[in-house]
Amino acid sequence: MSGDQERDAALSQAVRLREQGQTERAREELVALAQRYPQDTEVAYQAGWAHDVLGLEAEAVPFYERALSGPGLSEEDRHGVFLGLGSTYRVLGRFELSLRTxxxxxxxxxxxxxxxxxxxxxxxxxxxxxxAVQTLLKTLTASSADLRVRSYRSAIDHYAEDLDAME
Incomplete structure (x- = not known):
């Protein structure tokens, strides 16, 4: 088995373990993989995620940061890194880094x-x-399939721009 095939098989196995709820074992395997492939952004992302799932947010950060530092992630994984890292920074009270991420x-x-x-x-x-409220209101109107929200979209969007308006 080539190095790439070996890496792919090990990564697939670790992700499968995480998905099956064997998160500690998955984390251990992903940490070992991250040490073996320190420039691999996909491995770093999965290692960050495994730490996050276990409530090890501080330990997740370096893996997430590494995942964002280079090329190689799919669009879906890159989205996941932004979400995971931004959320993790918030949980850790690092609000400015969370906002930036x-x-x-x-x-x-x-x-x-x-x-x-x-x-x-x-x-x-x-x-x-x-x-925060403006962001939530705009997100609600842009993404809701609810017929009532959709029927009041223009009013909600208007008031989102000026929360103090009473007209």
């Missing part, structure tokens, strides 16, 4: 509702409640 994700994935929701939480935690 989530906004970076939105620069690549504009109007993504999941990134917007996590941005709103980070904004709230950073003391920017007005922008």
């Amino acid at each position: 989530l906004r970076g994700g939105l620069a690549e994935f504009p109007q993504d509702p999941a990134l917007q929701a996590f941005l709103a939480m980070a904004l709230y935690n950073a003391g920017q409640g007005r922008e």
